[in-house]
Structures are given as structure tokens and as C-alpha cells.
Amino acid sequence: MTDERWTSGDAELTSALRALYAAPTEESYWDALESRILAHVTRGDDSDSWWSEVVEMARPGLAAAAALIFAASLALVHSRQIEVSSAYALVISPTPATIEPATRAAAIGDGDAAIHVLISR
Amino acid sequence: MLATTAPLSSYTVPSPAEGLTTERAIVIAAQRGSDDAFSALVRIHQRRAYAIVRAIVLSHEDAEDAVQEGFLHAHRALDRFRPDQPFGAWLYRIMANAALDLVRRRKVRVAEELPETIPMPFRDPAESGELRERLQEALTHLTDRQRAVIVMHDVEGFTHGEIGRTLGIPEGTARSDLHHARAALRRLLQNLRSKS
Numbered sequence: 587m588t589d590e591r592w593t594s595g596d597a598e599l600t601s602a603l604r605a606l607y608a609a610p611t612e613e614s615y616w617d618a619l620e621s622r623i624l625a626h627v628t629r630g631d632d633s634d635s636w637w638s639e640v641v642e643m644a645r646p647g648l649a650a651a652a653a654l655i656f657a658a659s660l661a662l663v664h665s666r667q668i669e670v671s672s673a674y675a676l677v678i679s680p681t682p683a684t685i686e687p688a689t690r691a692a693a694i695g696d697g698d699a700a701i702h703v704l705i706s707r
Numbered sequence: 708m709l710a711t712t713a714p715l716s717s718y719t720v721p722s723p724a725e726g727l728t729t730e731r732a733i734v735i736a737a738q739r740g741s742d743d744a745f746s747a748l749v750r751i752h753q754r755r756a757y758a759i760v761r762a763i764v765l766s767h768e769d770a771e772d773a774v775q776e777g778f779l780h781a782h783r784a785l786d787r788f789r790p791d792q793p794f795g796a797w798l799y800r801i802m803a804n805a806a807l808d809l810v811r812r813r814k815v816r817v818a819e820e821l822p823e824t825i826p827m828p829f830r831d832p833a834e835s836g837e838l839r840e841r842l843q844e845a846l847t848h849l850t851d852r853q854r855a856v857i858v859m860h861d862v863e864g865f866t867h868g869e870i871g872r873t874l875g876i877p878e879g880t881a882r883s884d885l886h887h888a889r890a891a892l893r894r895l896l897q898n899l900r901s902k903s
Contacts, residue, residue, distance in 0.1 A: 599892060600861050602842045607862045609757055616753060619771065623749050626775040627782045
């Protein structure tokens with residue numbers, strides 16, 4: 587394809603593009619579009635203000651909920667700390683006293699036990 | 708929104724000779740909450756806005772949706788606009804973003820609805836003429852940005868600089884996109900051309 591042929595084709599292409607993308611020319615069309623645009627803007631602003639009002643109204647509730655969640659988290663952390671420290675205390679605490687006599691009796695031996703019984707009589 | 712500050716008739720589309728001062732006054736009034744001023748801005752810019760978004764989306768209906776969405780975004784962001792800047796450039800950037808966003812959403816929807824099929828090019832049953840039909844199909848093979856660049860340049864007469872500012876890309880990239888878009892269209896329409 588030569589440049590010359592392309593130049594004439596270019597003009598044809600441009601004219602086809604212009605026909606394809608031609609904007610409406612009637613004034614009534616533009617008047618109607620203007621009205622539609624303004625109605626759309628008004629509706630958009632109304633929905634905006636409606637949403638803003640909802641957000642405004644919800645704001646104290648959201649703040650209270652946030653405070654509640656914060657307090658609950660603190661309480662949870664606190665109770666968890668207590669749980670951990672009591673478990674720790676349980677692990678490191680000495681053996682319960684109720685077990686001691688049995689342990690001691692076992693350590694004394696059978697002969698000593700018999701003497702104990704005689705003395706106690 | 709604040710109360711209207713001026714009657715509708717106060718805001719007419721300024722001629723180019725009136726310059727940007729009139730528009731700046733309208734923008735400031737719109738920023739102060741005047742519905743009529745914003746309405747005037749819509750009237751001034753809606754055609755150009757439509758042309759920009761139409762270059763990006765694939766159908767007239769999507770272009771209308773993108774223009775509406777773009778103006779809504781602009782209205783919400785109006786407080787952040789500095790009146791010493793050109794309002795048009797700011798608005799058209801918003802429009803381009805709204806259009807690109809719409810194209811992305813459409814692609815996701817097509818991918819979700821037709822997972823087993825190839826995305827079909829947009830076809831308007833009312834269209835006629837082989838070149839037109841082939842061109843429409845060929846345009847779907849370009850990237851969104853290439854399509855936007857070639858349409859903005861060849862159809863709407865935007866300069867490379869204006870395209871770059873609107874689409875948020877360097878001027879050189881707009882130039883290169885145009886080159887690649889044309890090359891791709893040449894290739895895709897080659898058979899049709901050699902037949903004619």
C-alpha cells in the first residue's frame with residue numbers, strides 16, 4: 587500500500603470515524619440531557635446526604651461499641667493473666683499436706699511402725 | 708446545598724470572546740451553592756464532555772451515563788477546585804476518568820456474564836455500510852486509551868497536549884498511542900481498503 591493510497595484511505599477512515607462518533611445535533615436532545623444530568627446530580631447529592639445522616643446517627647453507637655469491645659478485650663486479657671498466674675502457682679506450690687502422712691509412714695518402715703503402735707497403747 | 712443566588716437567565720453560555728472571566732464567576736457561584744450556576748456549567752460543557760466520554764466508551768448510551776456520572780463527581784468535588792485553574796481541563800479529566808471507570812465496569816460484567824465466550828464487539832443494528840461496521844469492530848481491537856486518543860484527535864480535533872492533559876498521560880504517549888491506533892486500524896481494515 588503506497589502513502590498516496592493511504593492518504594485517501596485516511597480521509598475515508600476519518601470521515602467514517604466522524605460519522606460513527608457524531609454527537610446528536612438537535613437542541614432538544616441537549617436540553618433533555620442537561621435535565622437528566624441535573625436530576626442525577628440532585629439524586630446523587632440526596633443519597634449522599636441520606637448516607638451522611640445515617641453515619642452521623644450511627645456515630646455514637648459505633649463509639650459505644652468500640653468502647654465496649656475495648657473493655658471486653660481488657661477484661662479478657664486480665665482474666666487470662668489471672669488464669670496463667672494461678673496455673674503457675676499451682677505448678678510451683680509444695681505437695682498437698684494430705685499426702686504427707688502416707689509418705690512419712692512409708693518412709694518410717696515396718697519395725698518403727700510396730701513400736702509406734704505399742705507406745706500408743 | 709445552598710439557596711440559589713441568581714436567576715437562571717443570569718447565566719448564559721459565554722462566547723469565546725467573553726473569555727474565562729465569565730466562566731470563573733459562574734464556577735465561583737456554583738462553589739457557593741448556586742444550582743443555576745452549576746446548571747450553566749453543565750450547559751457550557753456537556754457537548755465537549757459528551758465528545759470526550761464518547762471517545763472512550765463503546766456506545767452512545769454509555770456516553771450519556773458517563774457524562775451524568777462525571778458531572779456528579781464534579782459537583783461533589785467542586786469545593787476542591789481552585790478557580791484560578793481552567794475549569795474545562797479539570798472537568799474533562801473527571802469525565803475521562805468516569806468513562807474509563809464505566810468501561811472497566813462493563814468489562815468486568817461481560818467477563819462475569821460470558822465466561823466461556825469471546826467479548827463481542829458493540830454492534831448498533833441501525834448502522835449500515837461495510838466500512839462503518841468493520842471500523843466499529845476494528846475499534847474494539849484497540850486499547851481503551853488508543854481508541855480514546857484517535858477519536859479525540861481525528862474526530863474532535865483535540866491536540867496531543869489536550870489529550871494528554873485530559874487522559875492524564877504525557878503528550879508523547881498520546882502521540883505514540885495515535886500512531887499505534889492508526890497503524891492497527893490500517894492493518895485491520897486493509898482487506899476492505901484493497902477491495903474498494
